[in-house]
Amino acid sequence: MSAIAVRGLWKAYGDRSVLERIDLDVASGEFCTLVGASGCGKTTFLRLLLSQERPTRGDILLEDKPLPPEPEPGRGVVFQRYSVFPHLTVLENVILGLELRQSPWFGRLFGAARRKALEEGERWLASVGLTSSRNAYPASLSGGMQQRLAIAQALILHPKVLLLDEPFGALDPGIRADMHVLIRDLWRRTGMTVFMVTHDIREAFALGTRVLAFDRVRHDPHAPDAYGATITYDLPGRGEGAEDGTLIPVHFPWKAARPRSEEARNADHVSSA
Amino acid sequence: MRRLVNRHPGAAGAAYLAALPFIVLIAAYLMGSAARLADNPSDKLLPAPSTLAAAIQQVAFTEDVRSGDIILWIDTASSLTRLGMGIAAATAIGLAFGIAIGLIPYVRATLAPFVAVLSMIPPLSVLPILFIVFGLGELAKVVLVAAGITPFLIRDLSVRVAELPGEQLIKAQTLGANTWQMVVRIVLPQVLPRLIGALRLSLGPAWLFLIAAEAIAATEGLGYRIFLMRRYLAMDVILPYVAWITLLAFMLDLALARLSAWLFAWARPA
Numbered sequence: 001m002s003a004i005a006v007r008g009l010w011k012a013y014g015d016r017s018v019l020e021r022i023d024l025d026v027a028s029g030e031f032c033t034l035v036g037a038s039g040c041g042k043t044t045f046l047r048l049l050l051s052q053e054r055p056t057r058g059d060i061l062l063e064d065k066p067l068p069p070e071p072e073p074g075r076g077v078v079f080q081r082y083s084v085f086p087h088l089t090v091l092e093n094v095i096l097g098l099e100l101r102q103s104p105w106f107g108r109l110f111g112a113a114r115r116k117a118l119e120e121g122e123r124w125l126a127s128v129g130l131t132s133s134r135n136a137y138p139a140s141l142s143g144g145m146q147q148r149l150a151i152a153q154a155l156i157l158h159p160k161v162l163l164l165d166e167p168f169g170a171l172d173p174g175i176r177a178d179m180h181v182l183i184r185d186l187w188r189r190t191g192m193t194v195f196m197v198t199h200d201i202r203e204a205f206a207l208g209t210r211v212l213a214f215d216r217v218r219h220d221p222h223a224p225d226a227y228g229a230t231i232t233y234d235l236p237g238r239g240e241g242a243e244d245g246t247l248i249p250v251h252f253p254w255k256a257a258r259p260r261s262e263e264a265r266n267a268d269h270v271s272s273a
Numbered sequence: 274m275r276r277l278v279n280r281h282p283g284a285a286g287a288a289y290l291a292a293l294p295f296i297v298l299i300a301a302y303l304m305g306s307a308a309r310l311a312d313n314p315s316d317k318l319l320p321a322p323s324t325l326a327a328a329i330q331q332v333a334f335t336e337d338v339r340s341g342d343i344i345l346w347i348d349t350a351s352s353l354t355r356l357g358m359g360i361a362a363a364t365a366i367g368l369a370f371g372i373a374i375g376l377i378p379y380v381r382a383t384l385a386p387f388v389a390v391l392s393m394i395p396p397l398s399v400l401p402i403l404f405i406v407f408g409l410g411e412l413a414k415v416v417l418v419a420a421g422i423t424p425f426l427i428r429d430l431s432v433r434v435a436e437l438p439g440e441q442l443i444k445a446q447t448l449g450a451n452t453w454q455m456v457v458r459i460v461l462p463q464v465l466p467r468l469i470g471a472l473r474l475s476l477g478p479a480w481l482f483l484i485a486a487e488a489i490a491a492t493e494g495l496g497y498r499i500f501l502m503r504r505y506l507a508m509d510v511i512l513p514y515v516a517w518i519t520l521l522a523f524m525l526d527l528a529l530a531r532l533s534a535w536l537f538a539w540a541r542p543a
């Protein structure tokens with residue numbers, strides 16, 4: 001069973017194609033990194049996986065069922081910015097998911113239920129190293145701390161799929177390395193499927209078990225927007241989290257390094273001619 | 274010589290500079306008053322400080338012989354009640370509609386153009402209609418204050434809600450939030466500071482509408498008294514009333530600013 005299966009996916013905004021002919025099978029527990037030129041549609045692809053956008057054509061299956069039409073707790077997300085809520089303290093941000101799940105009207109917990117949520121929140125803060133900042137507001141945290149908070153906030157609901165859009169793009173190199181270790185360990189512990197967009201090719205190969213490169217293969221000089229990007233390379237990454245394989249619940253059916261087949265591309269050229 | 278934009282007064286200097294325009298105004302008044310009274314001792318335009326003091330003593334500290342009331346307090350209480358009720362109603366309506374319009378596309382599509390048109394109606398032009406519909410009692414005046422500032426509050430808050438980063442609402446959904454939970458946990462708490470800001474901006478118009486309504490139909494109130502005294506050219510009452518209204522408005526504004534700073538520590542830059 002694939003955690004995520006993409007079948008014949010196209011996405012266009014008006015006349016402008018952004019993504020086309022995307023087929024993909026991702027096994028549960030894989031760490032996919034998405035790379036490609038700026039504007040080629042990586043964020044759009046994540047938005048589709050999140051149900052923030054609907055495909056123009058094609059289907060996305062989540063564990064063999066059609067993707068739910070709206071964002072939901074099964075798929076967590078961390079954006080480059082604005083992922084945490086500025087009006088909540090660190091601890092309040094982390095337990096928000098628990099509160100929303102258990103309290104449909106107030107979105108707040110009280111008494112014993114709240115204490116239990118706070119305990120769980122504290123555990124997550126400890127695992128991302130934010131214990132001492134529990135009562136701070138996000139505005140007073142550094143960029144790296146805010147991203148760690150966003151990760152803990154997303155993971156407290158145990159999503160099966162975690163989507164990360166350039167989560168470390170704004171961080172300086174030292175902090176980035178720390179974040180790599182962190183996300184790798186969390187991924188190993190939870191066994192979730194991860195999709196992470198990055199502009200750093202070394203990061204992509206180091207962290208990912210699979211590196212998906214997006215690019216446009218068809219060009220019409222008279223209509224630059226006519227064709228969208230597709231997955232041109234599907235390469236195995238080092239997936240350094242896999243070194244200690246014992247904690248990983250699944251075996252990764254890594255594909256051999258290969259450019260996408262020539263015939264497929266030619267066929268498309270013919271059909272579009 | 275440093276540039277003008279780079280030169281700052283010290284704390285004491287700033288306090289002195291802040292006081293300066295007030296001192297100049299008072300001095301100009303005293304000189305003008307003295308000059309006019311020297312010309313014509315029965316001049317009513319710029320009463321002498323002693324006349325002002327006597328009038329203040331009369332309106333603020335002396336019980337009315339017939340009713341036993343002190344008129345300044347009667348006026349103040351009824352004006353502030355009307356103002357408070359109008360602002361409270363406007364706040365409730367502004368929050369509800371502002372959030373609904375800013376957050377829910379169907380409500381926005383239905384109501385945003387309508388509110389944009391409504392907000393162009395000059396509130397004072399509908400004052401006669403309010404008096405016809407609601408009578409000359411309290412209700413019409415409260416409605417004028419509320420109607421005068423509500424469209425601004427709705428528009429300001431809906432813009433503020435729509436400005437919340439889209440990522441936040443998506444994130445909330447991935448944490449399982451339904452629309453109502455997004456309102457109470459994400460949107461409302463984040464627009465409350467803005468609500469207070471918008472209310473502070475609305476205080477000026479609110480006073481304007483209140484005084485206009487009181488000038489036309491009331492039996493007590495700060496606006497009523499000023500317009501009543503105009504008939505007698507009683508500047509010795511009008512001037513202290515204006516100063517008193519200014520002070521009240523200033524204190525309200527200050528209280529809202531303090532409240533905001535106290536309640537919304539998170540909105541302060543770190």
Ligand SMILES: Nc1ncnc2c1ncn2[C@@H]1O[C@H](COP(=O)(O)OP(=O)(O)OP(=O)(O)O)[C@@H](O)[C@H]1O
Pocket residue numbers: 013018036037038039040041042043044045
């Ligand atoms: N809502 C939208 N309406 C119209 N065009 C859009 C929309 N969202 C994205 N696009 C276009 O789709 C293309 C892909 O955008 P996307 O944000 O997915 O790129 P990206 O690969 O994430 O780029 P970056 O690396 O710079 O983040 C861009 O050309 C963008 O202008």
Ligand SMILES: [Mg+2]
Pocket residue numbers: 042043044165197
């Ligand atoms: Mg992007």
